[in-house]
């Protein structure tokens with residue numbers, strides 16, 4: 001159905017999705033910032049900075065973002081750059097985006113606007129054909145063709161069939177509440193940091209799963225208030241992605257929480273750069289919760305520790321007392 005796709009961002013997720021969809025479309029253009037990455041894709045058929053031993057399919061070509069992009073003949077564009085870069089990147093190419101489907105995988109909340117990435121993309125591109133792609137999937141597994149699940153968030157039902165075909169390598173579910181799908185991706189990062197912090201203090205299985213349950217309950221309380229999709233709780237973007245990110249040590253945000261709890265990383269630590277997107281979003285989530293009058297003590301726990309206002313043990317002990325006092 002779609003024959004040409006542009007992927008903005010030649011990092012882990014961009015390369016993984018390019019490889020995955022290249023079995024479905026005629027041509028994929030991977031847009032990267034670094035010349036050595038672009039050259040390795042075109043000349044060596046691999047992305048030497050991210051997956052040096054993976055042979056990329058022959059219909060993937062790479063281009064530098066600093067060159068003329070020629071996006072106009074791409075029927076879909078997948079945005080796989082860190083959320084902090086999305087506004088400026090879309091602004092630069094906004095004149096070429098009017099007739100394409102814009103798919104975002106970036107997980108973050110802009111601060112202080114509290115806008116999700118689809119809000120930001122719509123504002124910059126004025127193109128309403130926006131899809132969010134979110135679920136429990138690590139790039140280093142997608143890239144080798146392992147099975148994965150994902151939620152497609154779109155309020156345009158005519159895009160569902162096109163997305164089903166493009167992402168045929170995935171098991172998909174759908175939601176018409178794009179913002180809720182994206183907020184699941186932001187919340188799960190906050191709770192993954194929190195679970196890492198908690199596990200650095202309480203390490204038994206009972207303690208771990210008690211806290212995990214408390215996090216999921218808080219996440220659902222938030223979603224019940226803001227989501228139009230009343231089934232969001234069972235979708236890949238919610239339950240699956242929350243579990244993957246909070247439970248698996250390969251998750252960057254969980255690792256951040258563990259390292260802060262073990263004093264390997266010092267706080268304050270709210271603005272970290274590319275790797276730990278959750279730490280950038282936690283302040284926004286706390287503000288959104290306040291705006292909607294939702295009690296979110298665990299998100300506040302993560303915020304307090306990341307901003308250097310409290311340590312993990314004291315805050316975890318406070319949470320235990322707080323939960324017990326609700327009886």
Ligand SMILES: NC(=O)c1ccc[n+]([C@@H]2O[C@H](COP(=O)([O-])OP(=O)(O)OC[C@H]3O[C@@H](n4cnc5c(N)ncnc54)[C@H](O)[C@@H]3O)[C@@H](O)[C@H]2O)c1
Nearest residue numbers: 009010011012013080081082083085089105106107138139
């Ligand atoms: N890695 C995963 O498993 C995974 C899974 C789901 C979603 N995501 C999301 O995908 C996004 C990217 O994550 P990643 O893991 O691929 O990160 P990454 O650090 O591996 O790659 C990001 C790439 O984007 C490039 N980049 C940054 N700003 C750019 C710009 N303005 N124009 C072009 N390229 C730019 C960087 O050079 C880098 O190569 C994040 O929002 C992340 O939350 C990642």
